[in-house]
Amino acid sequence: MESSKKIIGVCVGMLATINTLAQVSVHVNLNMEHSVNGVSEFDRSKFFILHAGINDNDWDNDEQRRELLEDYNVYLGRNNGSIVWEFNQLKEDPDKFGWPDLAHMKQKGTSSKNNYSSKTSSHQFENRVNRMVIGGQPTPMFPNGQKTRPNPCCSDGATPWAYENFDAVAEYYANYLKEYFGDGGNTGMVRPTYLEVLNEPFVHAGELKTTNTQISEMHNVVAKRVRELNPNVKVGGYTAAHPAFESNNFNHWNGTWKLFIDVAGANMDFFSFHLYDFRRTKTxxxxxxxxxxIEAIMDMIDHYSVLKLGERKPWYITEYGYLLNEAVLYNKQSDWYQVRSYSTMMMQLMERQDQIVGTIPFMILKALWGTNSEGILYGPRLLRQKKEVAGFEGNGEDWVFTELLTFFQLWKDLKGTRVDSYATNADVLVDAYVEGSTARVILSNLVNEVVTVDLNILTGNSSKITKITAKHLHANEAIEPVLDELDLTGETSVELGAEATMILTYTLDAPIALTETSEEKKYFADKYLQPINANQAIEVTINGVFKDNFGEAILRLGIGRNKGLTVRPQVKVNAQSVIVPSNWKGDDQSNRDKFFGVMEIPVPFELLEENNTISIRFPDNGGHVSSISMQVFNQSTDVSRPGVVLNTDDPLINSVLKVYPNPSKSILNIALPADLGEGILEVHDYSGRKIAEYPTKQVSKIAIGDYDSGIYFVSLKSDKYVLQSRFIIE
Incomplete structure (x- = not known):
């Protein structure tokens, strides 16, 4: 539907339009390729990975497996069970106390490869395991005296025994990868590309009677031996659970991720961690x-990695989604919380496609192995029996897909080259991709309310949009996921459901030509985790910034503070004040113990230099600035954005660009510099939304009588000036 607008008069005879609704505007430049450190092509194998292996016993039948993998273009996977099972079945070396019997390993490895060779129905999917990750479990694989648990069915008479030390366990890991795998087909199952040493080990340190430092040292020993026998396998960790870095005044960070990076970071090929929304049990x-x-978590890991290791490590997010705190019978409401978290989190991870090697939305297949004493299966699950939902038809024992399938149905067609996109509100995520004459624009709503989104899709040439369709994954009144397919041809705005995701497909009458570029790179400050003291400036530098003729910049501040303290500091970039937005991505974090998030602050590109000084000042005590970075977009042409303005509290600006009377009711006079030349005058409301624009040669006063009362900004951009003032309408 058309967005509602009204016309305001301009004294010089011009007309300008402003939005009267509190709508979000999305701007997409289909002809501008957007790359992050050189990466712009969408790689589905990084983002649509199932938490399952190629021979997973939980598939109900081969056709079901084929449908998911091929019809929805999904990849495999993750396995944290097989390596543990085989660990328990081995004999102890009779000549070396506490070490695995390598002859027995070779024998069992040959048997495993032969078994896979005979399961020919799996071989057709070997092109979908290029990001396969396997991982160990703290119990029984951390060597603290724990004994193996051999099963009489499969252990060749092995009896329980304990691994002696890290080296003995490392020998098992290395030989398991060497002996139990091949190159596919008759040679055996394709060797995994990635190894997580242990799954979520730090949360088990107490029960293992060890320390996080010792667990980190184990990662070093395992990585060294695995590489010696398997040079193509990448080793990582620490597979972190619950990354609440801000807890205990950031002592949680110091005792977990910082410690791991200090002890083992240099020896890891990748870092892995888990991200979950969750519902608090008590409240x-x-x-x-x-x-x-999520932005604060990821920025802090990156920032410290750069300072300590001199690089950003690749990441494998091996679990993410919505955490169920208790076992419940299958219900579609739980599926909704999963699919909405999958989509929004994945879009945030897609912002880092240069760094991500894999992401796995956590869902498993049948999970019969996880049935508890009350008969409730482990979850979330991709498969259920028909009888688990009231009113089923047919055989109740049959296994069918749960509503989690809607996640894959929504995203099944996404591919192509990433292009420039922008939203005027941080609570609406936007991304866009083009391929041939097709463009796909993705919208995801981070907040729990319906929002109207105005769509501004620019083709960059004479191509015309001939058709618009959309898939809209949202919740119905029963809080169950619903995937609507819509024909939106001719529409210029959409209603995006609460916490919903929509993918719009635009068909054009000619192939889309990528004639412009936007090249993104992030630069980190020389310091991180700075304590906040009232009215004392935190001074850092961000050096080595490459700046082209055109572009944009965003200053990213990670902030961790107690509730009630301000999260909007005064910020200066190269001695120039900039406006800190009042909004950030997602909810207000009122349900968290503390605020821990990233403020994304637009910085006028003109302010950037090769070496930059950043000053951050809070009016109250407590907490930390956890990370500081500058996100720079060098663009081949000028792209106008709403809301990128200077801070008009700076008297140096107000002394140059004079406006009067101030406050005003109907007419605002503007004293332009005599040597101005050609330029653009823009009017923004207090949120930074641009509501009017005029060529400076045609304006010396503007009519403001139709604006609502409040604070506004008028900014001037020309070859010589970047000026601004604040004015008030009574």
């Missing part, structure tokens, strides 16, 4: 990571 309130909290 029932939801604590969300999606939004600014």
């Amino acid at each position: 029932g309130a939801e604590s969300q990571r999606k939004g600014s909290n």
